[in-house]
Amino acid sequence: MSFLSRVMVVKRRAHFSSDRKGRSPVNGAAFEGTRKRKSSQARNRVGLLIAGFAAFYVLIGGRLVQYGVAQPEITSSILPADRLMASRPDIVDRNGAILATDIRTVSLFAEPHKIVDADEVVEKLSTVLTDLDVKSTYSKLKSNSRFQWLRRQLTPKQQSQILALGVPGIGFRPEKRRFYPGGRTAAHIVGYVNIDNRGVAGMERYVDSQGLADLAAVGMTSNQPLEPVKLSIDLRVQAIVQDVVSASIGKYQAIGAGAVVIDVHTGEILGMASAPDFDPNDPAAGGEEGWFNRMSNGTFEMGSTFKSFTLAMGLDDGKMNLNSTFDARFPIRIGGFTIKDFHGKGRVLSVPEIFQYSSNIGTAKIADAVGIEGHKEFLTRLGLLSRMKTELPEVAMPSQPRQWKKINSITISFGHGVATTPxxxxxxxxxxxxxxxxxxPTFLPRNQEQADVVATQVLKPSTSRDMRYLFEWNGANGSGRNARVPGFDVGGKTGTADKVVNGRYAHDKNFNAFLSAFPMDNPRYVVLSFSDEPKTDKGNGAAIAATSAAPMVKEIISRAAPILGVKPKFGNDGSALLVSY
Incomplete structure (x- = not known):
């Protein structure tokens, strides 16, 4: 046995001998207390460990619940893939011609955490995207984010060229892009969308307001095609109106122009244009001036076209008839102002003559006969003092005096003092x-039965009959002669209004308009045109409505009437045929 083994045996024998002979009851209790204390400490440690794990997992569960109910964050304008590919409905004209549709495209993105050399990536991309913002792109590639858009809506050629570069850390995501085949043709009606294919203006915005935007917000849109949205406009008529309006800017050196064709029995808009305009495929290129829809979102003093409403008011109120006469020999002086006629005859005028010669004096006396409250109520009844209701979002509120006085009623009678939209x-x-x-008015199809439901009788049928006579009279004998189209019996009223500049009327800046209807024996359409600040530098006399706005109506009707199905009539009874040999 080794020395170490012998020592261990001796120690063991000594231990047991001492325990048998010398242990006392007190030492046994102490040993038992120590054992229990250690056992309790162990249980406490295990309990603390269990509690710690439980708290950890409760925290994780709580965060998961929080993330589950939280709204998704939008980072760098990144939309979920299903929303990037979500369809918008096509917009078509009344005959099914496409005005707006979706096309597939791709957008370029980067994952900065995978980019090794940002300078090299920028340099290579610049060879394809020549207008690339180098500084901004470099900042995106050096950022700590995991996703950055570099360019939205690439062409197929650009995508192919970038793929050929073999740049790591960049990729493509499929998207939808809105395409407008007609370009500027119906820009202010159709409107446009933003980079994320959401409606910003026009009927595109209207479509979103009808529930499409809400569905997209909750992810309920998909890549499935939607039912097209049909508009009331006729693309052929719309093209004519847009062409005439755009040409008038250069022809009369005006700062703006516009025109509209309305079905008088249903309220449908067949065509409407405002210039300057823009291309909805690239709306930013048009600038704010091009975005402005002067037809519905601009308010103007409409000048002598308002005399139509003043005469209708007098006829409807029973204060006069077509045979009544008014003394227009002397100017009217009121409130420091002098009301006179620009083409005064210096004699008593009949009601048709007041309309034909556009007499301010005669019109003012008709308004005075009705009274201030009656005048205000009549214009309100015709919707000229309140915001017009229609689908187009861009609609302005007319302006009127805060308090109507006699001088206000008189000036409003011939188109000054109230500004409305054309x-x-x-x-x-x-x-x-x-x-x-x-x-x-509506930009959606509406039949006669639907129109009758929303129509409000605001004039006596006899008043309307008398107004048709006055429109026809002025078209044949007065300022509307420049709008006459052989065979289509056009009638209407011109309006040449001085514009307000710095609170005063400027006699060298006019707003010219022409309110017309055709054919006057049974009117089917109203056509209104205007020219904003036409010039006379070329001596063409365009500063008055008869030689600027009226010719626009003539060209629109002569080109659009056959498309609208209006047959020309010749001879006194309309039975004669136009024969060419």
Whole structure:
């Protein structure tokens, strides 16, 4: 046995001998207490460990619940893939011609954490995307984010060229892009969308407001095609109106122009254009001036076209008839102002002559006979003092005096003092010739039965009949002669209004308009045109409505009437045929 083994045996024998002979009851209790204390400490440690793990897992579970109910964050304008590919409905004209549709495209993105050399990536991309913002792109590639858009909506050629570069850390995501085949043709009606294919203006915005935007927000849109949205406009008529309006800018050196064609029995807009305009495929290129829809979102003093409403008011109120006469020999002096006629005859005028010669004096006396409250109520009834209701979002509120006085009523009678939109002026004009029914304008198809539901009788049928006579009279004998189209019996009223500049009327800046209807024996359409600040540098006399706005109507009707199905009539009874040999 080794020395170490012997020592261990001796120690063991000594231990047991001592335990048998010398252990006392007190030492046994102490040993038992120590054992229990250690056992309790162990249990406490295990309990603390279990509690710690439980708290950890409760925390994790709580965060998971929080993430589950939280709204998704939008980072760098990144939309979920299903929303990037979500379809918008096509927009078509009344005959099914496409005005707006979706096309597939791709967008370029980067994952900065995978980019090794940002300078090299920027240099290579610049060879394809020549207009690339180098500084901004470099900042994106050096950022700590995991996703950055570099360029939205690439062409197939650009995608192919970038793929050929073999740059790591960049990729493509499929998207939808809105495409407008007609370009500027119906820009202010159709509107446009933003980079994320959401409606910004026009009927595109209207479509979103009808629930499409809400569905997209909750991810309920998909890549499935949607039912097309059909508009009331006829693309053929719209192209004519847009062409005439755009050409008038250069022809009369005007700062703006516009025109609209309305079905007087249904309120449907067949064509409407405002210039300057823009290309919805690249709306930023048009600038704010091009975005401005002067037809519905601009308010103007409509000048002598308002005399149509003043005469209708007098006829409807029973203060006069077509055989009544008014003394227009002397100017009217009121409130420091002098009301006079620009083409005064210096004699007593009949009602048709007041309309034909555009007498301010005669019109003022008709308004005075009706009274201030009656005048205000009549214009309100025709919708000329309130915001027009229609689908188009861009609609302005008319302006009027805060307090109507006699001088206000007199000046408003011939078109100064109240500013309305050209579109609502045309809508009120339709009520003058369609039997006296005010029908809210619409850019969606509407049949006669639907129109009757929304129509409001605002004039007596006899008043409408008299106004048709006055329109026809002025078209044949007065300022409307420049709008006459052989065979189509065009009638209407011109309006040449001085514009307000710095609170005063400027005699060298005019707003010229022409409110017309055709055919006057049974009106079907109202056409209103205007030219904003036409010039006379070329000596063409364009500063008055008869030689600027009226010719625009003539060209629109001569080109659009056959498309609208209006047959020309010749001879006194309309039965003669136009024969060419």
């Amino acid at each position: 579109l609502q002026t045309a809508v009120a004009g339709a009520a003058l010739v369609n039997g006296g029914k005010l029908i809210e």
